[in-house]
Amino acid sequence: MSQTANRVTTPAIERGRLTWSGVSLSLHAVLIYLFLYLPILVLIIFSFTRDAFGVRWTGFTLDWYVRLFNDERLMGASVNTLLVASVSTLVSTILGTLMAMAMERYQFRGREGVEALIYLPVVVPEIVMAVALLAFSALVFDLINALTGQVLRRNLTTVTIAHIAFNMSFVVVVVRTSLRHFDRRLEEAAADLGADSWQTFWRVTFPLILPGIIGGALMAFTLSLDDFVISLFLSGPGTSLLPVEVYSRVRRAITPEINAISTLMLLLSITLVLLSQLLQRRR
Amino acid sequence: MRLYWPSEQGSAASSSCKRTKEECRLAFDLIERTRVQRDRRNLMALLLPGLLWLLLFFALPLLIILLYSFIVSGPRGNLIWQATVGNYTDLFTRAIYLNAYLRSIWISLLTTLICLLLGYPLALFIVRQPPHVRTLLLFLVLIPFWTNFLVRIYAWQIILANNGLINSSLRALGFAPIQLLNTEGATLIGLVYGDLPFMVLPLYAAIDRFDFTLMEAAADLGASRRQAFLRVMVPLTMPGIVAGSVLVFIPTLGQFVVSELLGGAKVDYLGNLIQRLFLRSNPPNWPLGSAMAIVMMLLLLAFILWYFRISREEDR
CATH class of the missing domain: 1.20.5 (Single alpha-helices involved in coiled-coils or other helix-helix interfaces)
Structure with missing residues (x-):
């Protein structure tokens, strides 16, 4: 990389590392990383404390984790969350991958408009998207009620539809990068050797962009697991999702049980990020 | 052949x-x-x-x-299909809403500034490391970015609570405990903590592209380190600064979780008001909440246009 070359040809910058500013930069970095990771560490540690308030260390126990698995509300919310995340990941990955192919490979009128529409969900504040979808679902339910007399309520389906809408944009972004690095001559070679476009896609294109697709899917899954705002607005009564359940308990008090479920949520997302990074590195 | x-x-x-x-x-x-x-x-x-x-x-x-923001809310929270701009005039004339706007914009600007001051030196430090260390350090910034925001904010409750980590340490050392949780300071800490990764990543990308030999050139021409930094490096890494600022400012403007969990919901920010108008208040007022959301979108669009203008100027 050119930056490496810069570094080699600028000994003053290299020497700069030993100067006062170099030392203070390192110190600053250490403090920032502490700032970023200390709370996470504290949370993990205090999920093992005996203290019933979950804020003091009074000895090691695994009780809270056991209690967690016997808590039907939390377990039900976890199952709901995993279900919503799986379905929304599957749909958004398929739709997002198709869209990424269209955006990378075709020129068409209104392309810029589509581009804006894809990126907008990434930048619009979550709460705006949440209230918009809430208003929309209420309107649609009213219409259905007026037309057919059926009374519908917000449930896991409404949350899933909303999650697909915001996950898709992230999938498109990730898959597009992997399509951009793709050597299109491979497809031409396949076509020259007699493969039709269907065969070319499944035997050449798809295997080569698969790491990108899986990376996008893992990202969508993580986003869906972690989403709180849209879930809060769109899940109906009796269909609790894990972040919403945690939020309603946290507002009441700190408990070691919440520390335990939070620890599990953190570890799950960290595992997923590690996986997606490894896959994208391979690309 | x-x-x-x-x-x-x-x-x-x-x-x-x-x-x-x-x-x-x-x-x-x-x-x-x-x-x-x-x-x-x-x-x-x-x-x-x-x-x-x-x-x-x-x-x-x-x-x-957008449509809802121009209609009337009935006494029981029902929608009355009658055109009005009353929701918008309410937002800009009634103190409770106006204050929420000003407070939200103020704390978002403050958060953005602190993230910038903390993030720039960190990004600079990361860029100066050898490639494999750089990847690791960036990855460590990225992890909190992808982990549950709610849970990470909750972790600060354990640290800041009255019987929490800091105060029990103070007590053990013989000092009087201080009120940390449910203050605006706690909100600010939570916001900076939550949004810092959004700032560091674009800054890193911008500083990584920066040609450090320009600093030498500036020094050769008689600029002090400070002058070289302010007049060469800062302008040339401006796209990263602006991108990071937009990425921090946007979620901060709409947040309601941090001010509720750490600030104790003592004062209203935009996000808290919108959430209440849609979900909690009795009766709910969707048209007014919609108007608030629309104005927030417009603020955001202004920021994004500003970003595009700056990055286009840089390209030229």
């Missing part, structure tokens, strides 16, 4: 082509047209499902709240 030109290979065909040039052109047009049609069909098959989803479940809902 010899490559044949079409004329050598199929001289009969080409001569026949000469004979009926018009026919050939028509045949070629037909092939071209079917190819374009097939391409268009493929494009539609790829693009339409996702596009329709986004139009139906993203664009249309936004239009609906």
